[in-house]
Amino acid sequence: MNISRRGFMKLAGTGAACLGLTDLGFDLDPARVVAADLKLEGAREVLSICHFCSCGCNVIMSIKDGKMVAAEGDPDFPVSEGALCAKGAAFQSMHYSEQRLQKPLYRAPGSENWEEKDWDFVLDRIARKIKDTRDRDFIAKNAKGLLVNRVESIFELGASQMDNEECALTHQMLTGLGVIHRDHQARV
Numbered sequence: 329m330n331i332s333r334r335g336f337m338k339l340a341g342t343g344a345a346c347l348g349l350t351d352l353g354f355d356l357d358p359a360r361v362v363a364a365d366l367k368l369e370g371a372r373e374v375l376s377i378c379h380f381c382s383c384g385c386n387v388i389m390s391i392k393d394g395k396m397v398a399a400e401g402d403p404d405f406p407v408s409e410g411a412l413c414a415k416g417a418a419f420q421s422m423h424y425s426e427q428r429l430q431k432p433l434y435r436a437p438g439s440e441n442w443e444e445k446d447w448d449f450v451l452d453r454i455a456r457k458i459k460d461t462r463d464r465d466f467i468a469k470n471a472k473g474l475l476v477n478r479v480e481s482i483f484e485l486g487a488s489q490m491d492n493e494e495c496a497l498t499h500q501m502l503t504g505l506g507v508i509h510r511d512h513q514a515r516v
């Protein structure tokens with residue numbers, strides 16, 4: 329009989345739980361009714377890949393009615409053996425959490441308060457700041473006369489929820505502008 333490591337763990341866990349409880353005289357029928365309503369009941373499993381860093385851990389997504397209802401590591405994936413780090417484990421909440429930030433927040437210079445702004449406002453402001461700073465501080469040659477084409481007064485810090493492709497694009501854009509100070513979670 330062919331069985332994956334994940335399938336084996338499921339069977340072993342279920343078997344151990346059932347044997348233990350029935351041995352103690354518990355009636356498992358009510359539990360089975362509840363189990364039928366569990367959120368994974370009827371869900372379709374889709375194997376995907378976490379895009380948050382170059383480890384590329386396998387992620388098993390459970391999809392129900394077109395919506396992800398759970399995400400877990402893949403025990404058959406040799407690198408992580410079923411584990412996910414905090415970012416990978418937060419896949420579902422990253423998509424659906426009501427606490428997720430969904431609008432840009434802006435804090436004016438000197439202010440203690442954040443205000444909601446639309447994307448046009450923040451993108452225009454970021455572009456303006458980058459352009460003005462680069463125009464002011466661009467260094468074409470260093471003290472030895474060597475061509476360096478760089479800007480030292482801009483620092484980019486990528487958020488932990490930037491995926492690999494976003495990090496790569498940001499990296500390329502900043503390199504084109506001459507920005508040399510940058511860091512983010514995946515260190516592309």
Ligand code: SF4
Nearest residue numbers: 378381384385413416
């Ligand atoms: S971010 Fe975490 S879960 Fe995702 S690939 Fe990297 S190590 Fe794996």
